[in-house]
Amino acid sequence: MTQAPIISFKGVNKIYSNGTVGLKDISFDIPRGQFLVVVGLSGAGKSTLLRTINRMHEITSGEITIEEEPINDYKGQSLRLLRRKIGMIFQGFNLINRSSVERNVLSGRVSYYPTWKTLCGLFSKADREMAVRSLQRVNLADKLYTRADELSGGQQQRVAIARTLMQDPKIILADEPVASLDPLTTATVMDTLQRLNREDGITVIVNLHSVALARKYADRIIGLRAGQLVYDQPIAAVTEADLNKIYAEGAEA
Amino acid sequence: MTYPEIPRRSWVQRWHVKGIGGTVVLLVLLVASSQMTGVDVGMFFSNFGQFMNLLVRMSHPAWDYTTVIIQPLLETIQMAILGTTIGAAFAIPFAVLSASNLIHSRLLRNVTRLFLDLVRTLPDLLLAAIFVAIFGIGSTAGVVTLAIFSFGMVSKLFYEVIETIDMGPLEALESVGASKVTIIWYAVLPQILNQFISYFLYTLEINVRASTVLGYLGAGGIGVFLQRSLNEFNYSQTAVIILATLVVVLVIDGISNHLRRVLL
Numbered sequence: 001m002t003q004a005p006i007i008s009f010k011g012v013n014k015i016y017s018n019g020t021v022g023l024k025d026i027s028f029d030i031p032r033g034q035f036l037v038v039v040g041l042s043g044a045g046k047s048t049l050l051r052t053i054n055r056m057h058e059i060t061s062g063e064i065t066i067e068e069e070p071i072n073d074y075k076g077q078s079l080r081l082l083r084r085k086i087g088m089i090f091q092g093f094n095l096i097n098r099s100s101v102e103r104n105v106l107s108g109r110v111s112y113y114p115t116w117k118t119l120c121g122l123f124s125k126a127d128r129e130m131a132v133r134s135l136q137r138v139n140l141a142d143k144l145y146t147r148a149d150e151l152s153g154g155q156q157q158r159v160a161i162a163r164t165l166m167q168d169p170k171i172i173l174a175d176e177p178v179a180s181l182d183p184l185t186t187a188t189v190m191d192t193l194q195r196l197n198r199e200d201g202i203t204v205i206v207n208l209h210s211v212a213l214a215r216k217y218a219d220r221i222i223g224l225r226a227g228q229l230v231y232d233q234p235i236a237a238v239t240e241a242d243l244n245k246i247y248a249e250g251a252e253a
Numbered sequence: 254m255t256y257p258e259i260p261r262r263s264w265v266q267r268w269h270v271k272g273i274g275g276t277v278v279l280l281v282l283l284v285a286s287s288q289m290t291g292v293d294v295g296m297f298f299s300n301f302g303q304f305m306n307l308l309v310r311m312s313h314p315a316w317d318y319t320t321v322i323i324q325p326l327l328e329t330i331q332m333a334i335l336g337t338t339i340g341a342a343f344a345i346p347f348a349v350l351s352a353s354n355l356i357h358s359r360l361l362r363n364v365t366r367l368f369l370d371l372v373r374t375l376p377d378l379l380l381a382a383i384f385v386a387i388f389g390i391g392s393t394a395g396v397v398t399l400a401i402f403s404f405g406m407v408s409k410l411f412y413e414v415i416e417t418i419d420m421g422p423l424e425a426l427e428s429v430g431a432s433k434v435t436i437i438w439y440a441v442l443p444q445i446l447n448q449f450i451s452y453f454l455y456t457l458e459i460n461v462r463a464s465t466v467l468g469y470l471g472a473g474g475i476g477v478f479l480q481r482s483l484n485e486f487n488y489s490q491t492a493v494i495i496l497a498t499l500v501v502v503l504v505i506d507g508i509s510n511h512l513r514r515v516l517l
Binding site for chain 1 (some may be wrong): 431443
């Protein structure tokens with residue numbers, strides 16, 4: 001591989017203040033443009049791993065570099081600029097329910113403006129058009145002025161993706177994005193993420209519970225158990241038995 | 254035959270120690286405090302006749318007095334609106350600083366809360382007396398008193414509302430790279446606005462009633478007339494003032510209910 005990885009973990013440990021081990025000696029690289037799926041049982045550290053990438057969780061030791069820059073010491077403005085290029089999708093969508101879809105989508109753009117302009121809602125015409133285009137990409141442009149809580153779960157998750165697109169992200173982190181959706185809307189959301197990965201070259205990292213989904217969408221699958229990296233294979237080398245083992249052995253412990 | 258093994262409850266659970274103990278303690282405290290303060294419940298009933306007598310004398314409202322009190326009643330409403338608005342506006346930043354889910358510094362939070370406790374401790378009558386001395390007799394003293402009184406009350410109600418919000422949208426805005434103030438504006442405010450309005454109107458209602466009392470100290474409004482009628486034992490006028498105040502409170506309550514229905 002000639003190109004430098006976009007994200008790199010070097011001996012990362014995370015111990016929570018109550019002594020629980022979140023991550024244990026994690027080291028691996030994520031090349032630019034990869035669709036990476038993280039599997040593992042609940043509590044294995046998948047969410048923690050994801051949130052260390054945009055520093056929503058702090059690590060205890062080790063180093064994470066993004067585009068070859070160590071991010072551990074980012075503060076204030078530099079931290080906000082880091083987060084700007086990393087979109088995040090949540091299991092619970094995390095939309096502002098009482099606000100319109102437009103306002104939710106535009107809120108993905110606020111880091112491009114000084115605070116006072118965001119308070120007055122002074123978004124440029126170009127960005128308002130960008131909001132419509134983002135919604136078009138998730139097929140929801142007609143819902144622009146609908147209140148977010150009037151949408152179905154699948155629609156809300158797509159609004160959340162549109163919000164992320166407003167960041168113009170290089171990386172998208174998705175934390176169990178389909179865990180509260182039915183199979184049909186699951187496919188829509190996963191397809192959308194795949195399209196962004198292929199068409200825009202955005203590096204996508206998704207936490208999933210479903211082995212079948214992982215095999216369908218991933219370029220590469222990594223497995224976590226009790227905070228440790230126990231599995232790491234490109235999709236061509238992944239077998240059903242391997243994946244079942246990640247879950248089965250965890251269940252025994 | 255075999256019985257399924259049922260886990261044994263501890264004796265604390267089995268004899269409902271917490272529930273029974275709590276009730277006993279409460280009763281003991283009630284009896285003890287009524288004895289120590291010398292409250293005579295019997296007196297309430299033996300002197301009930303005087304109360305009825307007062308009610309009878311108030312039962313012939315002097316309706317022609319209504320025209321006299323409309324102007325001071327309007328002044329009372331204006332004072333209440335001004336005082337509540339000023340108090341609530343100042344309460345918002347303090348409520349944010351007191352909310353444990355927004356401010357992680359325990360020191361800052363506790364200092365703010367201590368200050369708010371202090372403000373709430375000051376009785377509104379004391380405040381009115383002070384501000385009448387400073388600003389002289391008139392509605393300015395009343396407005397300032399009501400503003401401080403509302404500030405103390407509203408800030409506590411507000412921060413308790415803030416502490417119940419859904420943190421998901423805040424996490425999302427944080428992950429976007431928004432500044433703290435932007436996060437509050439986009440993710441907190443829409444979640445709390447309705448309850449803020451509801452509490453604001455509740456405070457307004459309280460202030461309309463409170464300002465009738467403040468009038469006693471010369472802080473303007475309908476209270477001045479209430480005091481005059483009571484001093485003159487003119488209970489038919491007192492009745493009109495009370496009924497008029499009731500109308501204002503009912504109207505505010507109606508607006509509040511309507512807004513809550515529309516906004517929710």
